[in-house]
Amino acid sequence: MKLKVKTLDGKAVAGAKGELDVNDEIFGLDPRADILHRVVTWQLEKRRGTARAARERSDVARTGAKYGKQKGGGRARHGDRRAPIFIGGGKAHGPRKRDFNPSLNKKIRALGLRMALSSKAKTDTLIVVDSLDMKDAKTKALIGQFDKLGFGKSALFIDGEGVNDNFRKASANIVGVDVLPAIGANVYDILNHETLVLTRAAVEQLEARFNG
Incomplete structure (x- = not known):
């Protein structure tokens, strides 16, 4: 499967870097509601204190x-x-x-995350950007870029090993926008946001996570 790569301004990346080949075993599965429900229920139960x-x-x-x-x-x-x-x-x-300490098989948890990513890819609510790098942590400028990028009322941005500090600061006060590193990607947050935005580094980290 190939996904088009955009800049944070919503423009298409030119040249060979304009498309990104992704693993169909991660982004091309047919989502199952029962698997997603089991993983989300497990996540919410794990959050509860004794x-x-x-x-x-x-x-x-x-x-x-x-x-x-x-x-x-x-x-x-x-x-x-x-x-x-x-x-x-x-x-x-x-x-x-x-x-409240439920258990869920690791294979089911991994399958649920792959299905959550696939559900966003199949419904065209997955956007791949080149990076989240910003020169200045300006919220007003970032909102203007979001308008050009085009997504719904809420969006989850997932970066690579660490989130760009200026982007994190600029998006902190924007309602409906959340940011996570690739290691923090989870089923509940992905499904709880209308749009999923992955950086090129995030895609590489997620594929390495499953292939490893």
């Missing part, structure tokens, strides 16, 4: 013996110090520990 538990009566290290007389003390007739009414006592019907 729900902390409260100590109940059986967890409090106090005596269960009756500590006072039944009558004559002038106070309530308590049986032990572990009751919820006392400071430090066990909580009645407290929250239980819930640990």
